Amino acid sequence: MKQRRSKKVAVEPARHGLGVFAKRHFQARRYVGRVRGRIVSDPNYSSHYCMDLGGDLSLEPGAPFRYLNHSCSPNCLLVLVQVEYEDGSPAEAEIWLEAARDIHPREELTIDYGWPVESAMPCDCGSPNCRGWIVGEGSLEAVAQAP
Numbered sequence: 128m129k130q131r132r133s134k135k136v137a138v139e140p141a142r143h144g145l146g147v148f149a150k151r152h153f154q155a156r157r158y159v160g161r162v163r164g165r166i167v168s169d170p171n172y173s174s175h176y177c178m179d180l181g182g183d184l185s186l187e188p189g190a191p192f193r194y195l196n197h198s199c200s201p202n203c204l205l206v207l208v209q210v211e212y213e214d215g216s217p218a219e220a221e222i223w224l225e226a227a228r229d230i231h232p233r234e235e236l237t238i239d240y241g242w243p244v245e246s247a248m249p250c251d252c253g254s255p256n257c258r259g260w261i262v263g264e265g266s267l268e269a270v271a272q273a274p
């Protein structure tokens with residue numbers, strides 16, 4: 128996977144392995160970046176970095192966002208953007224990372240992995256609201272948007 132330098136985020140050592148850190152301020156509800164990667168349509172697919180997109184869909188993300196860590200109080204969320212061509216036929220879905228609140232430079236960017244129960248593992252994210260397990264209903268919103 129091609130590594131690209133970003134002015135917005137940096138991959139650096141974090142609480143658990145590597146993490147993604149903000150290099151500048153992000154306003155709440157604003158676009159942080161596009162998560163590029165491979166969308167896998169297989170209910171049995173799993174990998175260390177894959178993100179649950181709901182239904183049978185998973186995303187195998189590329190750098191830098193494959194290094195996003197889980198938090199039970201995440202400051203970012205994933206948004207599935209369904210793009211349509213003008214004739215109404217579906218184009219390739221895009222995954223956007225959006226700020227869930229104001230994010231300051233040097234803060235680690237985190238999402239709620241929202242893993243299904245069968246994939247749950249103990250969580251040590253350090254958040255005061257830690258649920259104790261990395262598990263959830265999935266924080267992905269499907270947004271219909273025309274280009």
Ligand SMILES: [Zn+2]
Nearest residue numbers: 199250252257
């Ligand atoms: Zn936690």
